[in-house]
Ligand SMILES: Nc1ncnc2c1ncn2[C@@H]1O[C@H](COP(=O)(O)OP(=O)(O)OP(=O)(O)O)[C@@H](O)[C@H]1O
């Protein structure tokens with residue numbers, strides 16, 4: 257099969273066209289946000305929130321309201337719970353995070369198993385972008401627009417918040433507001449990512465492209481562009497590959513992202529392992 | 542010119558119920574430089590944080606130009622340089638970007654710099670002799686260069702009030718002198734400066750007033766009256782040794798020591 261065929265054949269199916277477009281969009285949005293997540297050190301938080309949205313998603317299914325609403329409530333709720341427990345007990349933060357998100361996730365599992373509905377657990381856990389419904393596509397588009405517009409407007413403030421929140425405060429910027437903005441976007445994109453790669457892997461979408469780009473650039477503006485490019489590339493190629501090998505779409509996307517990270521880790525012009533070891537060699541000579 | 546710029550009234554600050562600063566009062570006139578002197582743990586940084594509104598005083602009130610700190614911050618009237626920057630030095634921002642952050646208060650929501658902003662950043666960087674290094678990622682600077690960058694950011698803010706918590710710690714003598722000259726020029730332009738330092742020798746060269754502090758304010762007033770051996774002995778619990786030698790200690794090695802405080 258030649259290359260053109262390889263790319264063109266899947267496009268004959270409407271579901272593939274939709275899947276490729278949706279995962280490209282989700283890849284774009286998640287990678288934009290992932291830059292803030294990696295720089296703020298919120299990878300663990302991303303993992304927590306993406307798991308904690310599970311009961312919200314199930315409840316939203318039952319109540320027949322948009323999944324994003326349920327996810328949003330539980331995503332933000334889990335972080336408030338984490339903050340509350342941390343401030344009231346002597347338990348350390350990473351313990352509290354682990355405890356809260358598994359608790360929420362387990363609640364979600366119980367709900368899925370006991371509530372009679374058409375929810376397919378594997379779709380939530382591993383994504384189902386090949387069978388995504390039109391209403392879910394609409395929801396993904398809305399989430400994406402909200403996230404991208406917010407990031408575009410508040411980009412500079414959010415960078416400052418991640419970099420030096422003391423200074424942000426000292427010039428009268430409301431950092432509590434920015435904290436909740438970032439958190440809300442995290443909850444929303446977790447829902448978008450959930451449909452493509454599923455709850456288990458969504459954290460990869462929210463961390464890996466940012467980490468890859470971080471190795472490749474010392475400028476935030478470059479970093480976010482590189483992250484978005486790598487995110488979209490992985491999403492599109494991952495979806496293609498999953499079609500051709502008939503494998504898990506989420507799995508293919510995340511494996512690609514991880515590969516890109518490994519390549520960057522080794523070959524990055526300034527922060528890559530090769531350059532570093534060459535530097536060490538020349539230093540020791 | 543002689544209006545009260547910083548007015549600290551009877552401020553007590555406690556951390557988790559433990560009092561760090563007891564009933565502090567001071568009034569700084571506009572267009573003066575005031576040195577803040579005290580041992581490690583005396584409450585200097587605490588006073589700065591209280592003025593900035595980062596810690597809430599148990600009692601008392603702080604006004605800047607007659608307004609609360611939150612009103613002041615919105616008007617870009619105050620620039621604060623903390624003792625140590627708690628920032629991620631690997632963050633993908635350049636020296637230029639960092640100094641530009643000092644201008645955000647003047648910009649619209651999108652924070653798009655206009656020509657006065659670019660000019661202020663350039664001038665500030667030139668003043669601290671960091672313009673050549675403007676494109677460096679901030680982690681690629683030496684400790685003193687980092688300090689100069691953040692000092693430049695405070696200059697770029699063009700606030701009428703400058704709060705500097707140990708700006709000289711870890712910088713060489715030449716840079717310290719340069720910073721002092723900049724501060725003197727700012728005073729000339731009517732700015733009010735509160736500065737903490739462990740460099741007792743340089744204080745008499747540029748501070749109009751001195752505050753001696755040890756959990757509460759021990760002495761406060763014109764440098765010539767307050768900065769006496771006797772008062773210093775009280776401030777440092779007699780541990781300062783002889784003041785004459787303190788005056789002569791003006792070596793870079795000594796500066797380096799201070800970065801641990
Ligand atoms: N966040 C905090 N939580 C609890 N106690 C604190 C906190 N910050 C400061 N303290 C305590 O308050 C007291 C005053 O601290 P502060 O940082 O104001 O001292 P300082 O005069 O700036 O000292 P240094 O010269 O070492 O910078 C110290 O005893 C310190 O242990």
Ligand SMILES: [Mg+2]
Pocket residue numbers: 585586587624706
């Ligand atoms: Mg201090």
